[in-house]
Amino acid sequence: MEASLAVDFLGIQMKNPLVLASGILGTSASIMERCAREGAGAVTSKSASPEPRAGHANPVTLAWNGGVINAIGLTNPGCREEVLLLRETHERLKALGVPLFASLFAPTIEAFGEVVRIIAEAEPDLIEINISCPNVGSEFGTPFSATAKSAAEVTAVVRKAVSLPISIKLAPNVPEIGRIARAVVEAGADAITAINTVPAMLIDAYAGKPVLKNATGGLSGAAIKPVALKAVWEIAQMVSVPIIGTGGIRCGLDAAEMIMAGATLVGVGSAVALEGPAVFSRINTELEAFMLQEAYPDLASMRGKALPQNE
Amino acid sequence: MNEKHRFQGGVMRPFRVANILHENESTHTLLLSGRLPKAKAGQFVMAWLPEVGEKPFSIHAKIPLALTICDVGPVSHAMVSLQVQDRVWIRGPLGNGFELKGSKHLLVGGGYGAAPLSFLAQEVFRQGGQALVCLGAKTKADLILVERLKRQGRELRVATEDGSEGRQGLVTELVGEAIDAFQPDCLYACGPTGMLLALADLCKQRSLPAQLSFEALMRCGVGLCGSCELPEDLCLQLGLPGGWLVCHDGPVAMIG
Numbered sequence: 001m002e003a004s005l006a007v008d009f010l011g012i013q014m015k016n017p018l019v020l021a022s023g024i025l026g027t028s029a030s031i032m033e034r035c036a037r038e039g040a041g042a043v044t045s046k047s048a049s050p051e052p053r054a055g056h057a058n059p060v061t062l063a064w065n066g067g068v069i070n071a072i073g074l075t076n077p078g079c080r081e082e083v084l085l086l087r088e089t090h091e092r093l094k095a096l097g098v099p100l101f102a103s104l105f106a107p108t109i110e111a112f113g114e115v116v117r118i119i120a121e122a123e124p125d126l127i128e129i130n131i132s133c134p135n136v137g138s139e140f141g142t143p144f145s146a147t148a149k150s151a152a153e154v155t156a157v158v159r160k161a162v163s164l165p166i167s168i169k170l171a172p173n174v175p176e177i178g179r180i181a182r183a184v185v186e187a188g189a190d191a192i193t194a195i196n197t198v199p200a201m202l203i204d205a206y207a208g209k210p211v212l213k214n215a216t217g218g219l220s221g222a223a224i225k226p227v228a229l230k231a232v233w234e235i236a237q238m239v240s241v242p243i244i245g246t247g248g249i250r251c252g253l254d255a256a257e258m259i260m261a262g263a264t265l266v267g268v269g270s271a272v273a274l275e276g277p278a279v280f281s282r283i284n285t286e287l288e289a290f291m292l293q294e295a296y297p298d299l300a301s302m303r304g305k306a307l308p309q310n311e
Numbered sequence: 312m313n314e315k316h317r318f319q320g321g322v323m324r325p326f327r328v329a330n331i332l333h334e335n336e337s338t339h340t341l342l343l344s345g346r347l348p349k350a351k352a353g354q355f356v357m358a359w360l361p362e363v364g365e366k367p368f369s370i371h372a373k374i375p376l377a378l379t380i381c382d383v384g385p386v387s388h389a390m391v392s393l394q395v396q397d398r399v400w401i402r403g404p405l406g407n408g409f410e411l412k413g414s415k416h417l418l419v420g421g422g423y424g425a426a427p428l429s430f431l432a433q434e435v436f437r438q439g440g441q442a443l444v445c446l447g448a449k450t451k452a453d454l455i456l457v458e459r460l461k462r463q464g465r466e467l468r469v470a471t472e473d474g475s476e477g478r479q480g481l482v483t484e485l486v487g488e489a490i491d492a493f494q495p496d497c498l499y500a501c502g503p504t505g506m507l508l509a510l511a512d513l514c515k516q517r518s519l520p521a522q523l524s525f526e527a528l529m530r531c532g533v534g535l536c537g538s539c540e541l542p543e544d545l546c547l548q549l550g551l552p553g554g555w556l557v558c559h560d561g562p563v564a565m566i567g
Contacts, residue, residue: 024535025534025535025536025537025554025556026537027536027537027538027540028537028540028543028554030540030543030546030553030554031537031540031553031554031556032554033553033554034552034553034554035554046537055530057364058357058359058364058365058366058530059323059357059359059364059365060530060531060536061530061531061532061533061535061536062321062322062323062402063321063533063535064321064322065321068533068535070531070535070536072530072531072535072536075530075536075538202322204322204323204325204361204400206325206398206400207325207361207398207400209361209362211322211323211359213364213365270535272534272535273531273533273534273535273559274533274534276534276559276560277554
């Protein structure tokens with residue numbers, strides 16, 4: 001009996017289903033190469049925007065047992081500089097047989113089309129469209145992930161601009177995420193990434209003030225795994241494209257649960273920060289051990305097992 | 312999951328300033344009304360002042376928690392302006408500190424980089440080891456901890472670039488001689504990157520293991536944002552893996 005972690009994602013052959021989630025450490029070629037060497041099946045860069053962004057002032061992140069809250073504020077060198085970084089990263093990852101996913105963000109629907117064209121010059125294996133960052137609302141207003149209409153409009157613009165595979169990253173704080181997922185797939189998305197962080201805040205009682213400089217931020221880590229599972233489970237019942245299930249994955253069992261909810265790939269973010277990039281090889285080992293123990297020969301035999309249609 | 316990686320300093324907790332020691336014109340040591348019993352020399356904390364900001368500081372002592380702060384920017388300026396009874400919020404300890412190896416320890420500090428060395432010297436003392444401390448700075452006014460280390464009875468050598476205190480020259484010159492005379496088992500250093508690289512070379516030539524504590528622009532402090540990545544050419548030069556994060560893998564790098 002053997003258990004294989006190999007997975008075909010939109011025709012891309014991956015050694016395992018774990019993906020470095022966008023926003024965690026995807027800031028340089030050396031750091032993304034390190035994650036690939038430590039066992040990530042694919043690596044996602046930090047979201048690039050039309051112009052460089054410094055991000056928010058400290059405090060930007062707090063981490064405790066229950067999770068992580070952050071409001072980094074989309075720090076990035078701007079999409080033109082990002083193309084150079086992505087090209088170098090892609091070269092290094094190719095040598096390791098690890099695909100590169102490039103994340104991007106823009107303030108307007110039209111600007112998404114411009115940024116995606118620029119990022120496509122680096123020819124990443126997938127472009128992830130971040131329409132759901134919860135930490136820049138004061139600058140850019142309601143995220144495009146808030147309604148099926150605005151999410152589909154961004155998707156259509158991006159779809160028209162490039163032929164590379166695109167995944168749309170959705171927000172959890174909506175009434176019907178499955179409906180939004182269906183709208184973006186109808187508008188041309190090849191995959192769905194779910195979920196982004198959950199809007200949240202911390203207040204310090206002694207200071208009588210919000211802790212994050214940005215006041216509010218995005219919650220991730222263990223606290224949001226149940227939220228992410230439900231979102232992926234609902235999306236998987238509404239669309240047939242592959243899902244990158246992300247949110248609170250810390251161990252092999254978490255990854256198995258996410259795949260059973262219908263995910264093809266599993267994003268890992270906060271756990272990489274909490275434990276370091278070595279977390280990838282640990283989760284892979286645990287996932288493989290679980291599959292052996294429970295007699296799942298491959299990921300396909302486990303995928304969607306918890307969906308109603310498979311009961 | 313490894314227990315060390317599960318807490319990550321948590322959310323910040325309020326401490327009050329209990330006492331203030333003036334190290335030099337721009338540097339104060341704040342003794343706080345609380346302790347960080349699990350802290351190790353070379354680890355750091357993030358200190359927050361609401362409305363001002365949050366920055367990393369190395370730990371000067373754990374019981375009570377003490378931070379040596381040099382006035383170099385808006386947050387550190389507000390920190391050195393604090394009065395007794397004022398509050399400061401702390402999360403930590405964070406990162407990986409020094410680990411004493413052998414029994415003879417050579418401690419090297421450059422400028423306000425000397426901040427964690429008094430704590431380390433105390434750990435050496437507690438373990439019954441021998442410590443020799445070499446401190447360097449541009450001028451006498453830039454030195455910190457000299458009097459304190461003398462009072463604690465530590466063996467001390469000092470160099471200043473202008474010769475206003477101790478030997479005129481760079482601390483690395485003192486260190487070369489100290490290695491020959493003292494025959495340490497390991498070198499521990501904190502200070503500017505240039506000094507650390509020179510020490511790494513020196514230790515390589517003498518086959519002496521080194522533990523070097525790096526400074527970096529730090530934002531999240533927990534290995535999430537990537538801001539404090541050590542430049543890849545430095546990693547290569549030091550034999551560290553590419554993508555080495557000062558906050559998460561360091562701040563102390565084990566060399567040789």
